[in-house]
Amino acid sequence: xxxxxxxxxxxxxxxxxxxxxxxDLDVARGEIVLLRGPNGAGKTTLLRxxxxxxxxxxxxxxxxGHDLRVDxxxxxxxxxxxxxxxxxxxxxxxxxxxxxxxxxxHADPADIAAALALVGLDGRLRDVAVGRLSAGQRRRTSLxxxxxxxxxxxxxxxxxxxLDQDTRDQLDALIGRAVRQGATVLLASHELDRAxxxxxxxxxxxxxxxxxxxxxxxxxxxxxxAPTHRAPAAPPPExxxxx
Amino acid sequence: xxxxxxxxxxxDLRVELRSRVTTNQVxxxxxxxxxxxxxxxxxxxxxxxxxxxGLYWTxxxxxxxxxxxxxxxxxxxxxxxxxxxLSGLDPAGVFVGKAxxxxxxxxxxxxxxxxxxxxxxxxxxxxxxxxxxxGLAATVAxxxxxxxxxxxxxxxxxxxxxxxxxxxxxxxxxxxxATRAFEAALAGVPADGWPWCGLLAGLAVLYAVAGAxxxxxxxxxx
Amino acid sequence: xxxxxxxxxxxxxSGDGRAAHTPAAAAPGTPGHTGSRASRVLGILALGxxxxxxxxxLVWSPADAEMADSVRLMYIHVPAAxxxxxxxxxTAVASAMWLRRRTPGWDALAxxxxxxxxxxxxxTLGTGSxxxxxxxxxxxxxxxxxxxxxxxxxxxVGYLALRxxxxxxxxxxxxxxxxxxxxxxxxxxxxxxxxxxRSLHQRSTLVKLDPTIEGQMLVALMVGFLAxxxxxxxxxxxxxxxxxxxxQSERLDLDLALAERRAEAxxxxxxxxxxx
Numbered sequence: 153x154x155x156x157x158x159x160x161x162x163x164x165x166x167x168x169x170x171x172x173x174x175x176d177l178d179v180a181r182g183e184i185v186l187l188r189g190p191n192g193a194g195k196t197t198l199l200r201x202x203x204x205x206x207x208x209x210x211x212x213x214x215x216x217g218h219d220l221r222v223d224x225x226x227x228x229x230x231x232x233x234x235x236x237x238x239x240x241x242x243x244x245x246x247x248x249x250x251x252x253x254x255x256x257x258h259a260d261p262a263d264i265a266a267a268l269a270l271v272g273l274d275g276r277l278r279d280v281a282v283g284r285l286s287a288g289q290r291r292r293t294s295l296x297x298x299x300x301x302x303x304x305x306x307x308x309x310x311x312x313x314x315l316d317q318d319t320r321d322q323l324d325a326l327i328g329r330a331v332r333q334g335a336t337v338l339l340a341s342h343e344l345d346r347a348x349x350x351x352x353x354x355x356x357x358x359x360x361x362x363x364x365x366x367x368x369x370x371x372x373x374x375x376x377x378a379p380t381h382r383a384p385a386a387p388p389p390e391x392x393x394x395x
Numbered sequence: 396x397x398x399x400x401x402x403x404x405x406x407d408l409r410v411e412l413r414s415r416v417t418t419n420q421v422x423x424x425x426x427x428x429x430x431x432x433x434x435x436x437x438x439x440x441x442x443x444x445x446x447x448x449g450l451y452w453t454x455x456x457x458x459x460x461x462x463x464x465x466x467x468x469x470x471x472x473x474x475x476x477x478x479x480x481l482s483g484l485d486p487a488g489v490f491v492g493k494a495x496x497x498x499x500x501x502x503x504x505x506x507x508x509x510x511x512x513x514x515x516x517x518x519x520x521x522x523x524x525x526x527x528x529x530g531l532a533a534t535v536a537x538x539x540x541x542x543x544x545x546x547x548x549x550x551x552x553x554x555x556x557x558x559x560x561x562x563x564x565x566x567x568x569x570x571x572x573a574t575r576a577f578e579a580a581l582a583g584v585p586a587d588g589w590p591w592c593g594l595l596a597g598l599a600v601l602y603a604v605a606g607a608x609x610x611x612x613x614x615x616x617x
Numbered sequence: 618x619x620x621x622x623x624x625x626x627x628x629x630x631s632g633d634g635r636a637a638h639t640p641a642a643a644a645p646g647t648p649g650h651t652g653s654r655a656s657r658v659l660g661i662l663a664l665g666x667x668x669x670x671x672x673x674x675l676v677w678s679p680a681d682a683e684m685a686d687s688v689r690l691m692y693i694h695v696p697a698a699x700x701x702x703x704x705x706x707x708t709a710v711a712s713a714m715w716l717r718r719r720t721p722g723w724d725a726l727a728x729x730x731x732x733x734x735x736x737x738x739x740x741t742l743g744t745g746s747x748x749x750x751x752x753x754x755x756x757x758x759x760x761x762x763x764x765x766x767x768x769x770x771x772x773x774v775g776y777l778a779l780r781x782x783x784x785x786x787x788x789x790x791x792x793x794x795x796x797x798x799x800x801x802x803x804x805x806x807x808x809x810x811x812x813x814x815r816s817l818h819q820r821s822t823l824v825k826l827d828p829t830i831e832g833q834m835l836v837a838l839m840v841g842f843l844a845x846x847x848x849x850x851x852x853x854x855x856x857x858x859x860x861x862x863x864x865q866s867e868r869l870d871l872d873l874a875l876a877e878r879r880a881e882a883x884x885x886x887x888x889x890x891x892x893x
Contacts, residue, residue: 163875167785170871173878192881205477209871228481237474241406243414252406256399256482281413297478359882543799547792551782560778561796564771565803568810575814594810601802609795612716616791 154217156181156305156336157202161211164201171197173360174211179338182331186347187340189357195340196235198357199307202338204228216304229257232303234311238294242283246273246293249282254300267299270326287314295323306330308339312346324350396488403484403492408499410469417462417500422507425458429511443516448577451512452533452570458504459497459537459566460559466497467545467554476550479614486611490542494606498538505530522580525588529576532595536569539599543606546613569598656854663847670844673837688834692841694744697737698766699842700849704734705769705800707853708776712797715790724790725860727797728780733852735773737845741766761815765808772803 157179164172171194179185187195200206202215204224213220218227240249247268254264268274271292282290291314298306306327312320320343327337327350341347348354356363411417432450436442443450470476470493479489512518520526544562548554572591579588674692707730715723745763746756757763780793 163871167787168867168874170874170878173875200477203477203481205480229483231481233477233481235474235477237477239472239474239478241410241469241472241475243410244406248406248409252402253478253482255402256479256484258483359880360878361882363882547779547796551784553782557775557778560771561775564768564775564807565799567768568806571810571814594813598806601806605799605802609798612791613795617788 153181155179156183156216157338158212158214160213162201162208162213163210164197164206164208166197166206171206171360172201172208174362175357175360176362177355179336181336182334183353184327184331184337184339184351186351186354187338187357188344188354193357194360195357196309197360199233199235199309199338199340202227202305203231203233203307205233230303231305231307232298232301233307233309234291234294234298235309238282238290239297240282240290240293243281245279245281246285246289246296247278249293250296250300253297257301259300259302263302264300267296270299271296272322288316288319291315292319292322295326299326304335306335306337306339308337308341310341310343311339312341312343320346396485396491399484399488400490400492400495403489404495404499405492407466407469407493407496411465411496411500416465417503421458421461421465421500422504424461425454425504425508426511428454428457429508429515433515444518447512447516447518448581449570449574450516451508451577452573454508455501455505455533456537456563456566456570458508459501459541460562462497462500462504463541463545463562464555464558466493466500466542467549467558471550471554476614476617486614487607489614490546490606490610491603493545494535494538494542494603497542498534501534501538502531505534518581520581521583522585522588525576525580525585525592529573529580529588529592529595532592532599533569533573533576536595536599536602537566539602539606540565540569543602543609546606546610549613550617569595572598652855656851659847659851659854663844663851666840666844666847670837670840673833673840689837690744690748692837693845694741694748695838696842696845697740697744698762700845701734701737701741701766701769702804703849704730704737704853705773705804708734708797709801712794712800715794716798721790721864722861724794725864726857727794728777729853729856729860731773731776731780731797731800732856733849735770735777736852737849738766738770738773742770759815761812764815765811768807768811769804772800772807776800 155178157177159175159177162172162175162177163170173194175194175198177185177198187198189195197206201208201213201220204215204218204220204227207224208220215227216230218224220227239253241252244252250268251264254261254267265274268278273289273292273296277285277289282293285293291311295311308327311323315323324346327339331337339347339351429450432454433443436446470479513520541562544558544565547561548557551557572594576588576591576595579585579591670692674689708727711723711727711730715727742763745760745766749758749760749763750756776793776796779796780789782789782792
């Protein structure tokens with residue numbers, strides 16, 4: 153079965169700086185892959201390159217059957233990127249934002265409504281301007297915009313950052329749900345405990361290159377085993393929750 | 396493309412409505428400009444009335460700078476450019492939508508300024524047909540040109556200062572044409588004004604097409 | 618040009634990842650100046666024609682019946698205006714070619730041409746203004762050519778301001794290219810509309826000079842075109858070469874940068890883990 157993401161010695165430039173200096177990565181359908189590495193290793197650029205936003209100038213790069221070196225644009229419709237920036241309009245309400253981005257990518261209105269429900273923003277908060285929401289609520293709104301697209305490939309850049317425990321659990325549940333429905337997930341995270349138990353395997357990134365991976369991908373291309381999901385533990389008493 | 400344009404225009408107008416910056420700040424500013432002109436020139440009504448067309452369109456241009464700046468700012472919000480590129484919206488459609496939204500805002504401001512000029516400068520309306528057509532053509536020209544140049548400076552730290560420098564010389568012909576057309580209309584000689592109207596319409600078409608073609612390149616390349 | 622081999626490059630590792638890139642030192646073969654045999658010949662020709670112009674303009678051609686000696690300014694003013702337009706046209710064409718081919722030479726040419734055009738715009742305005750003083754008693758007249766040249770000057774200043782921006786070079790070049798492409802329609806529209814407008818109120822006094830010129834004055838004007846043209850070309854060649862050298866000195870040596878980037882992995886990963 154063809155891999156969803158196939159990168160060989162991929163090099164991507166940000167201006168003149170080679171943010172990706174030789175990435176080897178294969179991700180099969182239905183996998184959840186965690187990208188790990190120090191700051192500046194190129195995790196964000198790798199995610200954006202897979203989304204077709206950063207051009208790949210050397211090597212092979214095929215995502216969802218589209219060759220990124222030929223034209224990175226066709227792949228964009230099929231991916232969902234959740235980055236550091238929210239991509240939301242502060243003056244518009246949650247519903248306005250999700251509806252706009254949903255209709256922009258020709259999503260089904262039912263999907264748009266369902267997306268709002270899935271992140272729990274279809275109640276009182278629906279008609280609140282995004283500028284007045286907390287960071288976690290804004291992240292959930294962005295997530296709703298992603299859900300409405302129903303992308304085949306999820307690209308998540310530190311999705312747990314700034315979220316409280318419940319929301320993190322919600323997010324993990326949504327990721328699991330998406331994967332069961334056939335999506336593939338690539339996420340970069342510093343939340344190692346949570347992310348490692350969520351992911352099927354881990355890929356180390358350093359200096360824009362990939363180190364040999366830990367945890368083998370299934371050789372015969374069959375669907376990977378479901379990730380071991382730790383039941384959400386009670387928070388240790390000394391950890392303070394950031395509101 | 397038209398569907399995308401309608402979607403984007405709706406979004407831009409909704410942002411303007413919700414934030415109320417246009418009504419609370421841009422409109423009073425443009426009226427203020429009219430009043431400042433009266434301070435600068437002797438409010439001998441004869442002078443103001445004679446110069447009304449030119450002063451009117453100058454005030455419109457200043458207000459347009461603000462409106463275009465606001466329109467460009469909507470898409471500069473963190474992450475919106477990426478999201479636009481990912482969304483699959485036709486860039487030409489995005490351009491047309493944004494320009495249309497700016498045009499609507501400008502029309503509202505022009506109406507307000509028109510009332511201002513009639514009241515403050517004692518202008519008597521005449522040649523309504525020419526006024527309306529020239530006004531529409533000039534508005535579209537300003538909106539299209541402005542949206543294109545707004546995209547050229549979008550996202551830059553120096554956007555606020557660079558936009559006027561780039562845009563105003565390009566809009567000088569619009570100022571010339573619109574003023575001449577209005578003068579002809581108000582003087583009761585519309586025949587003189589219609590050729591200028593043609594110039595305005597030509598500019599509107601030129602920049603609408605140029606913007607639609609260039610917007611995609613600017614969205615990707617910046 | 619040969620690719621610059623680096624003699625000293627230091628990459629400063631930082632926790633944040635982006636190593637500071639110092640430009641590679643120029644290879645021994647890179648010239649320290651922008652001269653060449655061809656441009657020296659060009660320069661000599663230009664100087665020669667300037668001498669010729671001075672002779673014709675000041676000595677050999679007669680004073681005009683109406684404007685006496687101030688007509689001599691025309692021998693510079695008219696060609697300067699023409700080459701200003703030429704410069705804008707070259708910028709527009711170079712911008713279009715950059716958008717199609719994306720090779721840096723076109724970008725350098727667009728910028729160089731705009732700068733030279735600005736110089737000639739200043740000359741046009743200066744000579745026009747100087748001519749106005751004895752003729753009308755004022756330094757500025759809202760003549761069609763002067764006014765549209767003034768507007769064109771602001772267009773060029775704006776274009777050059779955009780080129781000076783401190784952003785990612787590809788982004789800067791793209792924006793500048795779009796703006797440069799728009800220069801030609803802008804110039805044409807500004808020119809036409811200003812002339813149309815001023816023609817309602819005032820004959821274009823500078824332009825009317827041109828068709829009635831003849832004899833020695835015509836020769837002087839032709840020499841003026843030749844001289845200004847040669848100077849324009851010489852300036853353009855040198856300015857382009859300077860821009861090209863600038864580009865060369867900053868050029869990304871991709872393999873070198875890749876090696877540095879990968880070396881970061883060795884520094885930032887723990888001991889015992891070899892980078893990929």
